Amino acid sequence: MPPSASDLGRPGDLGPLEQALGWASLALGVPQTLAPGAFNRAIGAPDGPRAKLVTVVAGGTRELAAGAGILAAERPWPVRTLIARVAGDALDVGLLVASWRSRPQDRNRWRLALAFATATAIGTADVLALARAKEQSDADGPPLPTVKEHPKRERTGVTVRAPLEEVRAAWEAWDGVAPKESADFVIAPGGRGTEVRVNVKEGAGLPPVELAKRVAGRSFDQQVADDLRHFKQTVETGEVLRSDGSPEGPSAPRLMTQRPAQPVADPTQNR
Amino acid sequence: MRANVWSGRNTVQVENVPDPKILNDRDAIVQITSTAICGSDLHLYDGYMPTMKQGDILGHEFMGIVTDVGKGIDNLKKGDRVVVPFPIACGGCNACAKGLFASCENSNPNAALAEKMMGHPVAGIFGYSHLTGGFAGGQAEAARVPFADVGPIKIEGDLPDESVLPLSDVLPTGWMGAEMADISEGDVVAVWGAGAVGLFAALGAKLMGAERVIVIDRIEYRLEKVRNDLGLETINYEQTAVLEALNEMTAGRGPDACIDAVGMEAHHGHAAVNAYDRVKQATRMETERPHAVREAIMACANGGTVSIIGVYAGLMDKFPLGSLMNRSLTVRTGQCHVHRYMRPLLERIEKGEFDPAFAISHTMSLEDAPKGYDTFKHKEDCCTKVILKP
Ligand SMILES: NC(=O)c1ccc[n+]([C@@H]2O[C@H](COP(=O)([O-])OP(=O)(O)OC[C@H]3O[C@@H](n4cnc5c(N)ncnc54)[C@H](O)[C@@H]3O)[C@@H](O)[C@H]2O)c1
Numbered sequence: 001m002p003p004s005a006s007d008l009g010r011p012g013d014l015g016p017l018e019q020a021l022g023w024a025s026l027a028l029g030v031p032q033t034l035a036p037g038a039f040n041r042a043i044g045a046p047d048g049p050r051a052k053l054v055t056v057v058a059g060g061t062r063e064l065a066a067g068a069g070i071l072a073a074e075r076p077w078p079v080r081t082l083i084a085r086v087a088g089d090a091l092d093v094g095l096l097v098a099s100w101r102s103r104p105q106d107r108n109r110w111r112l113a114l115a116f117a118t119a120t121a122i123g124t125a126d127v128l129a130l131a132r133a134k135e136q137s138d139a140d141g142p143p144l145p146t147v148k149e150h151p152k153r154e155r156t157g158v159t160v161r162a163p164l165e166e167v168r169a170a171w172e173a174w175d176g177v178a179p180k181e182s183a184d185f186v187i188a189p190g191g192r193g194t195e196v197r198v199n200v201k202e203g204a205g206l207p208p209v210e211l212a213k214r215v216a217g218r219s220f221d222q223q224v225a226d227d228l229r230h231f232k233q234t235v236e237t238g239e240v241l242r243s244d245g246s247p248e249g250p251s252a253p254r255l256m257t258q259r260p261a262q263p264v265a266d267p268t269q270n271r
Numbered sequence: 272m273r274a275n276v277w278s279g280r281n282t283v284q285v286e287n288v289p290d291p292k293i294l295n296d297r298d299a300i301v302q303i304t305s306t307a308i309c310g311s312d313l314h315l316y317d318g319y320m321p322t323m324k325q326g327d328i329l330g331h332e333f334m335g336i337v338t339d340v341g342k343g344i345d346n347l348k349k350g351d352r353v354v355v356p357f358p359i360a361c362g363g364c365n366a367c368a369k370g371l372f373a374s375c376e377n378s379n380p381n382a383a384l385a386e387k388m389m390g391h392p393v394a395g396i397f398g399y400s401h402l403t404g405g406f407a408g409g410q411a412e413a414a415r416v417p418f419a420d421v422g423p424i425k426i427e428g429d430l431p432d433e434s435v436l437p438l439s440d441v442l443p444t445g446w447m448g449a450e451m452a453d454i455s456e457g458d459v460v461a462v463w464g465a466g467a468v469g470l471f472a473a474l475g476a477k478l479m480g481a482e483r484v485i486v487i488d489r490i491e492y493r494l495e496k497v498r499n500d501l502g503l504e505t506i507n508y509e510q511t512a513v514l515e516a517l518n519e520m521t522a523g524r525g526p527d528a529c530i531d532a533v534g535m536e537a538h539h540g541h542a543a544v545n546a547y548d549r550v551k552q553a554t555r556m557e558t559e560r561p562h563a564v565r566e567a568i569m570a571c572a573n574g575g576t577v578s579i580i581g582v583y584a585g586l587m588d589k590f591p592l593g594s595l596m597n598r599s600l601t602v603r604t605g606q607c608h609v610h611r612y613m614r615p616l617l618e619r620i621e622k623g624e625f626d627p628a629f630a631i632s633h634t635m636s637l638e639d640a641p642k643g644y645d646t647f648k649h650k651e652d653c654c655t656k657v658i659l660k661p
């Protein structure tokens with residue numbers, strides 16, 4: 001079954017590079033947004049009001065959006081966010097170059113050089129991550145663990161609180177749906193009676209027919225399950241218990257068409 | 272006969288329905304003399320219990336006179352006065368053999384439905400949705416009682432209905448809530464909810480030797496009952512921060528056992544939190560409104576026990592599993608295995624150790640069932656428990 005848009009994986013489904021980039025975005029975005037002046041001084045850039053505004057708008061907001069995009073919104077292959085990041089990296093490099101040019105005499109220029117080197121490294125990582133994400137998302141969609149339809153069980157069982165020989169004898173006399181010869185009997189552990197197992201797999205018909213039968217409560221395994229309940233009840237209590245909602249006792253078809261829980265009018269009394 | 276039937280959310284009505292008949296050899300028919308409305312019925316009334324059908328006869332707490340028995344019954348005869356336990360149990364399966372009557376493997380014809388919703392089936396219960404079998408309930412003039420050789424208990428003396436009817440559910444349920452708390456010397460026990468179940472849980476905890484029992488609710492007349500009839504302490508959660516109060520009362524330890532006698536329709540003192548779970552419940556994104564059980568877990572002392580006797584139907588949000596796990600708490604819970612408590616509790620009542628009638632506030636005619644539900648739901652007129660007389 002293909003995954004729905006809402007369950008495209010969890011943070012752990014991201015590759016390590018993507019995860020690192022997502023967190024790095026948040027780690028950069030927070031100081032850029034909350035303390036742009038201090039941030040600019042740390043990287044050796046100008047820290048006047050205009051430069052601070054540029055850092056908040058072009059830096060902080062963008063990084064936060066990218067972090068959120070990678071970690072929360074566009075998983076597990078955040079192609080569009082990574083494209084935005086690569087564009088942002090180009091902008092960063094441009095701004096750093098502009099700062100370098102604007103203060104030729106500054107002895108803090110080494111900090112700008114460091115920031116430049118960092119921005120280039122991040123840019124390279126972004127380009128690599130983007131290439132990989134693009135390839136993955138084009139190729140085979142998200143790398144989710146594949147949900148396989150389990151094969152249908154061939155046997156089903158019930159535990160009956162009675163000695164094995166008694167259960168076997170009752171089964172011999174039982175006129176039910178479950179394939180009689182397929183039954184085997186095992187003593188249940190700890191005095192729990194007898195385990196009975198039978199085949200529930202029938203040669204399957206056409207899928208639409210099988211589905212219709214199941215909806216009506218008439219598929220083979222549903223019939224066998226009801227039959228085993230009747231058998232267990234008969235051995236353990238002497239009868240099949242009826243209720244107002246399910247007058248026949250356990251019955252899968254009756255589950256869809258429950259009577260109200262009130263006594264049935266006596267047909268002979270014509271009420 | 273006349274019976275109180277469910278006819279949609281917040282509506283019950285008393286109608287003419289066919290008389291019950293023997294359907295199985297181990298059935299009995301009971302002419303009902305008294306039947307009660309329970310907090311559990313409110314979950315159905317409010318429409319939070321799935322698988323109800325219009326026309327379902329409600330009621331799982333009832334007693335009366337046996338008028339007919341199937342040919343497999345020889346312990347009861349016409350004219351016997353009996354109280355009927357709310358779970359239906361066969362007495363012959365592995366669960367019944369272990370005393371887990373409310374988990375009987377043979378009493379729910381709709382077991383397959385319960386199995387789908389809960390993983391494994393639950394027992395049949397009278398008048399309590401189709402998930403628990405689709406059995407007609409006891410808010411009626413008469414009811415059919417399956418496995419009548421296992422469930423009903425004969426009342427031989429002349430105790431009034433009011434003193435023995437609580438044996439059908441709320442007294443054993445409260446008692447089991449206290450028993451699951453595993454009370455030992457010096458234990459402080461806190462009980463959430465001062466309805467009939469909470470009152471009996473508190474009574475049980477006291478009689479089992481708790482050092483202190485503290486009951487939490489916001490309905491002052493009910494808390495008054497706790498103080499006056501049981502002589503126990505109370506906290507009104509609308510006036511007091513419960514966790515802080517309990518911490519102070521236990522000098523920081525927290526109660527050794529916390530009993531949730533509130534269930535899936537708990538209310539929260541903070542409007543916003545209350546609204547959050549109300550919306551989620553109303554839109555069926557969760558089935559529970561679990562404020563009491565959340566608080567019970569947070570309050571409980573490290574290594575303590577949380578006993579959940581309030582009813583839950585399915586799925587809940589924001590369950591503090593971390594608190595439970597990291598602090599070595601134990602959770603115990605269950606529908607009450609009423610059968611195993613009826614005899615010993617009846618003996619205590621007969622000996623005069625206590626009289627459960629104190630929990631009953633209203634007696635009405637069966638015809639007034641709709642009014643009874645309304646009064647009980649809205650906690651009007653100092654209502655703690657309503658008995659209906661057919
Ligand atoms: N496990 C069983 O076998 C079993 C049997 C019977 C009843 N119950 C359940 O027990 C619960 C109580 O039944 P009742 O008949 O006493 O019902 P009730 O409605 O009379 O009482 C419930 C009380 O809980 C109080 N309450 C609500 N929110 C609270 C909160 N956050 N903190 C503290 N108290 C709060 C209400 O004010 C009310 O007084 C219900 O859920 C019912 O279904 C369980």
Ligand SMILES: [Zn+2]
Pocket residue numbers: 308309310311312331332357440441
């Ligand atoms: Zn009840």
Ligand SMILES: [Zn+2]
Pocket residue numbers: 360361362363364365366367374375376377378
């Ligand atoms: Zn049983």
